[in-house]
Amino acid sequence: MIIVPLGVASATPTATRHLPSVALWREGTICLFDCGENTQMRMLQAGLKRSKVDFIFLTHFDVDHYSGLIGLLSTLQLQRRETPLTITGPKGIKKYVEWNFKFAETELTFKVNYVELEEDFEGGKVVDEEEFYVEARPMKHTKFCVGYRFQEKDKPGKVNAEKAEAKGITEDWQFKDLKAGKDVELDDGTVVVSHDIVGHPRPGDSFAYITDTSYHPNAVKLAMNTNILLHEATFSESLADKAEETGHSTSLDAARVANEAQTKLLVITHFSARYTNPFVLLREARKDFFPAWLATELRPIFTDPAHEKGIIQPKVYLKEIDGKSSDDKSSRGKKSDSKKKRFRKRKNYKSKSSDSYNNRKKSDSNRDRSSRSSDRRRKDNRDEGTERKPRPITPRTPFDDFDRF
Numbered sequence: 001m002i003i004v005p006l007g008v009a010s011a012t013p014t015a016t017r018h019l020p021s022v023a024l025w026r027e028g029t030i031c032l033f034d035c036g037e038n039t040q041m042r043m044l045q046a047g048l049k050r051s052k053v054d055f056i057f058l059t060h061f062d063v064d065h066y067s068g069l070i071g072l073l074s075t076l077q078l079q080r081r082e083t084p085l086t087i088t089g090p091k092g093i094k095k096y097v098e099w100n101f102k103f104a105e106t107e108l109t110f111k112v113n114y115v116e117l118e119e120d121f122e123g124g125k126v127v128d129e130e131e132f133y134v135e136a137r138p139m140k141h142t143k144f145c146v147g148y149r150f151q152e153k154d155k156p157g158k159v160n161a162e163k164a165e166a167k168g169i170t171e172d173w174q175f176k177d178l179k180a181g182k183d184v185e186l187d188d189g190t191v192v193v194s195h196d197i198v199g200h201p202r203p204g205d206s207f208a209y210i211t212d213t214s215y216h217p218n219a220v221k222l223a224m225n226t227n228i229l230l231h232e233a234t235f236s237e238s239l240a241d242k243a244e245e246t247g248h249s250t251s252l253d254a255a256r257v258a259n260e261a262q263t264k265l266l267v268i269t270h271f272s273a274r275y276t277n278p279f280v281l282l283r284e285a286r287k288d289f290f291p292a293w294l295a296t297e298l299r300p301i302f303t304d305p306a307h308e309k310g311i312i313q314p315k316v317y318l319k320e321i322d323g324k325s326s327d328d329k330s331s332r333g334k335k336s337d338s339k340k341k342r343f344r345k346r347k348n349y350k351s352k353s354s355d356s357y358n359n360r361k362k363s364d365s366n367r368d369r370s371s372r373s374s375d376r377r378r379k380d381n382r383d384e385g386t387e388r389k390p391r392p393i394t395p396r397t398p399f400d401d402f403d404r405f
């Protein structure tokens, strides 16, 4: 199972972050969780085929979480898709999609199955396939919103071929039956018992997608023992009041869910645009839970890296966490001088923000401010030794009204 974050912004996109969506790749097919504007472009850039989407799960009807849906469906229509597609979401999703295509006088070339969740939905399986199922539960947001858990069903145990042959098993169908848990009767009447030959079933991988919610026990239930928990962390703990008021989580809330659910890996996402540097949020989450990572757009997360690496090849340049390009990795240590120059780390955090124009304009006053803020940082760090913290909040333009999201 491979998870590819396609958009990690909350509410509004920024110059470097797109609206929420995450792809789950499994055995060649794709499930999408949320479908913000730009989802289909990000899929292309991630190296994911749009035609391979079989399931779309929407959490709620805040526009940023579904604004890419009609565009994606339209592309599938233009590709003359014939395979059915299943869309799960709050009640109304069917009406919304059908109205849009009726308005455009377009008849879809493929069937869409809808799984609509009523507002009094208390939780349960919303999709049940041969090899996996998906469970949803209501979250705690300003409007009806659900979280999801994707669960692979247990995989059959390994067959001990030597032992089977010693007992007289030779035919393929006999192996198949044994693997499926059925005992096999041989011609001479002896019965070969399945669990003698087949090992314990191996647990399937799991993934939980929890977004647009304050802390809620349902998130813990969905995330219980998952391989990967993708949890929103819109705000840092210093804005816990705002998180509560707007029905969102802080990075500590995400860590709390990860702890209570004993997930194997926490990945935080859905960052407020005010955090030009989301590492502030990661650092906070890691105080309470490890391993924790930032969702990075287009960077795949694996449940089985040994077998999954290289299956999905991003089509665009990805920035490494340390600021190096992914192509640089192989040539580490033998980089030419010119390359070194090109990817040289910038000196101050401020210049990393998209708002370089304002930076230049205000560079003088910045110097004063930055010395003040480093004083503040030193104060903040009293208990944490000499750890250096980047400036946590950097408004980008005067037009960003951070009181609203």
Ligand SMILES: [Zn+2]
Residues within 6 Å of the ligand: 010, 011, 020, 062, 064, 065, 212, 270
């Ligand atoms: Zn949101």
